[in-house]
Amino acid sequence: MTTTALRGSSASWIRLSLGLASLAGALVASVMALVWAPPDANQGEVQRIMYVHVPSAWTAYLAFAIVFVASAGWLWTRRRIFDAIAVASAEIGVLFTGLALVAGSIWAKPTWGVWWTWEPRLITTAVMFVMYVGYLLLRSLSADVEGRATRAAVIGVVAVVNIPIVHLSVTWMNALHQLPTVLRPDGPAMDGRMLATLIVSVLAFTLICAWLMVARVALETSRQERVLDARGA
Amino acid sequence: MRGAWLVAARELRADARHPDGFATAVTFVAALVLIESIVVGPQVARETTVAPALYWIALLFAAIVVTTRSFDRELADDAIDAVLALPGGRDALYAGKLIALAATIAAVGLVGGVLQIALLDLTLALPGHALVAVALGVIAxxxxxxxxxxxxxxxxxxxxxxxxxAVPxxxxQLVAATNALGLALSGDATGSLAWSGLLLAIALVYAVLGLTIAGTAIE
Incomplete structure (x- = not known):
């Protein structure tokens, strides 16, 4: 992938296609989540927040994993496209982690009786959120393009350890948060229609993530080129 | 390794000549010990879960103070370039500073610990275990x-x-260190040693990770 590859006519076509696919995915997922999927036997209608909360968390994991790969790519090759991918993914990851935390809080109030409680999954997710906000702050406070990319890449590589910690925190520690219901050794423990809706929601969020990523990477590569042009001038 | 010891010795000599970083950190920890009993109340401040937590949070910020001061000293007259020219370069700089700053923070921790025991009238059931927890806890x-x-x-x-x-x-480390010290305070030898073992593992992981990325992180 070259720096200009995402900004040509084919890139515009990819962005448009991803945008339309994201829109279609979001519409289908919304109808399935709000109409087709049955309410939970115990939690009732409030359980439908799961179709936003879980895909948001999945998208955040995906984005932060991409930050790790792109950061390693920058440290290895010093190609600017990797830095652009890393910053785009970090911003998307922070956005979706925030969304997962907010959606989780809205679900927690009627279910647990509180907006927030000090339990391992919530704390580790909040810590992951703060760490990647720190990553973005580190970038924003540095004017030197190369140095900023390198500093951020170090954090991007190290911070990936948060993903397994957040994901496994519910099994490592006695937690209030429910245990995994889909990724279980003995298969998903969920109604078929709920599972199908969740899968479609995850796919829709992944498409949105890809769309945002392509748009943001194009923006960042364009910004990088402006900075380099200014430096050359 | 020789480069690391050279950096550590240089760092400790500089601290001995101008102990402003150490003095600031000790003052900060002392101030926190003094205000904790007022802020949360003397009974709560003495609890074996609260006192160690405040102690380690104070030490964490003390570590930030002494480390920042240490690098400020290097930047003052571009001395960092001379240090990087020593055998071992960035790895030696990282390892040397790690050794010297762990020793400095341990000293800050000992002063802070004595103050906390005296001012809060704490009973230290297992002093040896507490020392092990502090010694291992300060490395990370x-x-x-x-x-x-x-x-x-x-x-x-x-x-x-x-x-x-740093905090996230x-x-x-904060969870393990608080538990190790809290259990040493309350007299649970096995529990304290188990958490101290985890502290050792955390220290090793962070130190190895730090050495791995030091070459890239230090400009």
Whole structure:
């Protein structure tokens, strides 16, 4: 992938296609989540927040994993496209982690009786959120393009350890948060229609993530080129 | 390794000549010990879960103070370039600072611990276990903070950025250290040693990780 590859006519076509696919995915997922999927036997209608909360968390994991790969790519090759991918993914990851935390809080109030409680999954997710906000702050406070990319890449590589910690925190520690219901050794423990809706929601969020990523990477590569042009001038 | 010892010895000599970083850290810890009983009340402050937690939070910020001061000293007259020219380069700088700053923070921790025991009238059921917890607990603090200070070395927002980067990364260390010290206070030898074992593992992981990325992180 070259720096200009995402900004040509084919890139515009990819962005448009991803945008339309994201829109279609979001519409289908919304109808399935709000109409087709049955309410939970115990939690009732409030359980439908799961179709936003879980895909948001999945998208955040995906984005932060991409930050790790792109950061390693920058440290290895010093190609600017990797830095652009890393910053785009970090911003998307922070956005979706925030969304997962907010959606989780809205679900927690009627279910647990509180907006927030000090339990391992919530704390580790909040810590992951703060760490990647720190990553973005580190970038924003540095004017030197190369140095900023390198500093951020170090954090991007190290911070990936948060993903397994957040994901496994519910099994490592006695937690209030429910245990995994889909990724279980003995298969998903969920109604078929709920599972199908969740899968479609995850796919829709992944498409949105890809769309945002392509748009943001194009923006960042364009910004990088402006900075380099200014430096050359 | 010789380069690391050279850096450590140089760092400790500089601290002995101008102990402003150490003095600031001790004052900070002492101030926190003094105010904790007023803020949370003397009974709560003495609890074996509260006193160690406040102690380690104070030490974490003390570690940020002494590490920042240490790098400021290097930047003052571009001395860092001379240090990087020593055998071992960036790895030696990281390892040397880790050794010296762990020793300095341990000294700050001992003064802070004595103050806390005296002012809060704490009964230390297992002093040896508490010393083990402090000795192992202080290693991870500079291991992480040195990298964060190095990453933000010439940035204008460093004072705010270092805690933002260091505190989340040190969460496992804070939990393990608080438990190890709390159980030493309450007399649970096995529990304290188990958490101290985890502290050793955390210290090793952070130190190895720090050594791995020091070459990239230190400009």
């Amino acid at each position: 603090l500079p291991a992480v903070v040195i990298i964060d200070v190095a990453l933000t070395l010439r940035l204008r927002g460093r004072a705010a950025l270092v805690p933002v980067l 990364a040190l969460l496992p």
